[in-house]
Amino acid sequence: xxxxxxxxxxxxxxxxxxKKPLSVAPDxxxxxxxxxxxxxxxxxxxxxxxxxxxxxxxxxxxxRMEPDFRLGIIGIGLISKAEVLEHIEAQSExxxxxxxxxxxxxxELVGALAGGPAKKWALIPKAKAERVPSDWKxxxxxxxxxxxxxxxxxxxxxxxxxxxxxxxxxxxxxxxxKARGFVVKSLDGVNDVRVNFIPIARxxxxxxxxxxxxxxxxxxxxxxxxxxxxxxxxxQAEVKGKSIHFLSCQTAxxxxxxxxxxxxxxxxxxxxxxxxxxxxxxTPINEQELFWKADSTYDIMMANxxxxxxxxxxxxxxxxxxxxxxxxxAAATWLKWDRxxxxxxxxxxxxxxxxxxxxxxxxxxNSPFMEAEEMxxxxxx
Amino acid sequence: MTNRPTVRPPLPNISESERKKPLxxxxxxxxxxxxxxxxxxxxxxxxxxELSEEDAARLVIERNxxxxxxxxxxxxxxxxxxxxxxxxxxxxxxxxxxxVAAEQSYLSELLHQIKEAIGD
Numbered sequence: 288x289x290x291x292x293x294x295x296x297x298x299x300x301x302x303x304x305x306k307k308p309l310s311v312a313p314d315x316x317x318x319x320x321x322x323x324x325x326x327x328x329x330x331x332x333x334x335x336x337x338x339x340x341x342x343x344x345x346x347x348x349x350x351r352m353e354p355d356f357r358l359g360i361i362g363i364g365l366i367s368k369a370e371v372l373e374h375i376e377a378q379s380e381x382x383x384x385x386x387x388x389x390x391x392x393x394x395e396l397v398g399a400l401a402g403g404p405a406k407k408w409a410l411i412p413k414a415k416a417e418r419v420p421s422d423w424k425x426x427x428x429x430x431x432x433x434x435x436x437x438x439x440x441x442x443x444x445x446x447x448x449x450x451x452x453x454x455x456x457x458x459x460x461x462x463x464x465k466a467r468g469f470v471v472k473s474l475d476g477v478n479d480v481r482v483n484f485i486p487i488a489r490x491x492x493x494x495x496x497x498x499x500x501x502x503x504x505x506x507x508x509x510x511x512x513x514x515x516x517x518x519x520x521x522x523q524a525e526v527k528g529k530s531i532h533f534l535s536c537q538t539a540x541x542x543x544x545x546x547x548x549x550x551x552x553x554x555x556x557x558x559x560x561x562x563x564x565x566x567x568x569x570t571p572i573n574e575q576e577l578f579w580k581a582d583s584t585y586d587i588m589m590a591n592x593x594x595x596x597x598x599x600x601x602x603x604x605x606x607x608x609x610x611x612x613x614x615x616x617a618a619a620t621w622l623k624w625d626r627x628x629x630x631x632x633x634x635x636x637x638x639x640x641x642x643x644x645x646x647x648x649x650x651x652x653n654s655p656f657m658e659a660e661e662m663x664x665x666x667x668x
Numbered sequence: 669m670t671n672r673p674t675v676r677p678p679l680p681n682i683s684e685s686e687r688k689k690p691l692x693x694x695x696x697x698x699x700x701x702x703x704x705x706x707x708x709x710x711x712x713x714x715x716x717x718e719l720s721e722e723d724a725a726r727l728v729i730e731r732n733x734x735x736x737x738x739x740x741x742x743x744x745x746x747x748x749x750x751x752x753x754x755x756x757x758x759x760x761x762x763x764x765x766x767x768v769a770a771e772q773s774y775l776s777e778l779l780h781q782i783k784e785a786i787g788d
Binding site for chain 1 (some may be wrong): 739
């Protein structure tokens with residue numbers, strides 16, 4: 288037998304393996320690795336999507352084209368190629384196993400030739416500390432820690448429904464802000480209450496408000512339903528000049544536009560009830576995390592210096608990628624629902640400025656010391 | 669000029685258990701249509717957005733009954749199992765109607781994706 292080998296993409300095929308079918312074309316003809324590599328559009332998403340009959344047909348043909356072989360199965364013994372074909376044709380229990388094994392392997396190979404899944408998570412740059420602005424050069428370095436922007440998070444960790452999302456956010460979102468140079472202030476546990484929120488939110492150096500909590504059209508809440516922000520019951524200094532994103536039900540109806548009217552730069556949140564599917568331990572994917580991951584894309588993009596417009600688009604792409612991981616499932620249905628109820632400046636100007644972005648540094652006037660000293664005084668430095 | 673092959677998006681990778689759930693419904697024949705039937709060309713795609721409220725509810729209930737169990741949660745609301753969802757749809761509650769609308773909207777997008785992939 289010839290030992291000739293052919294390389295397609297990064298895969299090396301023996302000559303007989305190259306001829307073995309890997310998939311089935313819409314007209315029912317077999318497709319091999321060369322066909323798929325030259326025309327990736329012929330690849331269907333998954334061979335598991337083929338009908339049972341086609342899967343059997345494909346598995347049979349692949350085995351037929353294999354040089355003679357014997358399989359050793361623990362507990363059963365040796366099985367010849369002819370017997371494998373018989374089992375597949377008869378669809379015995381063993382035959383069904385052979386088909387599953389063959390299709391599963393061919394599926395991976397097709398995926399490798401097609402270049403992976405079509406939808407991917409938005410590329411989120413790795414968080415790097417932002418460079419100190421040039422107009423900071425005259426500022427003594429020991430002052431720098433006082434001139435950082437703050438990000439204030441109100442994470443409800445005392446409610447069993449919000450806790451998993453809060454835990455995800457604390458683990459995956461807060462560190463990105465820290466890495467970028469923001470001072471992270473997190474109100475969680477019993478501290479996630481309005482009385483703690485007010486003094487930090489009022490500071491001009493606080494540029495970003497975010498969190499997970501229960502919500503309604505008018506109110507974002509914290510520990511035990513404490514109203515953190517309620518339409519008509521907060522001072523404009525708490526939101527003015529800030530970008531906001533809440534993972535919460537319905538706050539985009541009234542509270543979001545209200546904060547923008549009071550001077551918030553941008554607001555990203557949900558117009559209807561945010562709905563998620565709890566993790567099913569029987570599946571390899573953690574369904575619940577798909578929801579947190581998609582939503583937190585907005586925060587992470589903002590931390591990385593994206594505009595609210597770019598952050599919104601990346602979040603939509605993240606929801607799409609999450610849906611593509613669990614097609615046809617209840618999780619996909621509700622991921623789409625959440626994707627479609629997300630509101631941000633990209634959707635409507637009532638949610639603020641599409642160009643809004645945040646910086647980990649307080650931008651100083653490149654100016655005489657008098658002005659700067661006045662500024663420090665205002666910041667309480 | 670070269671003739672470029674049409675690049676079609678891949679079919680969604682729907683798992684074995686999820687493929688038992690119908691994707692659309694033919695009201696004339698009262699027939700639920702499965703993913704495998706569509707990609708084999710045995711059945712056409714019937715647009716879900718054209719279904720009457722009753723037929724849409726019928727399709728969503730059937731999908732729930734045929735699919736695996738799950739638990740879903742409204743962030744500031746109740747938790748529902750698959751059977752709860754079926755019950756809510758059956759009773760025509762506000763949540764039941766939302767569940768139908770959400771599923772119908774998702775199916776519409778999924779069927780569009782499948783249609784593009786099979787080049788129908």
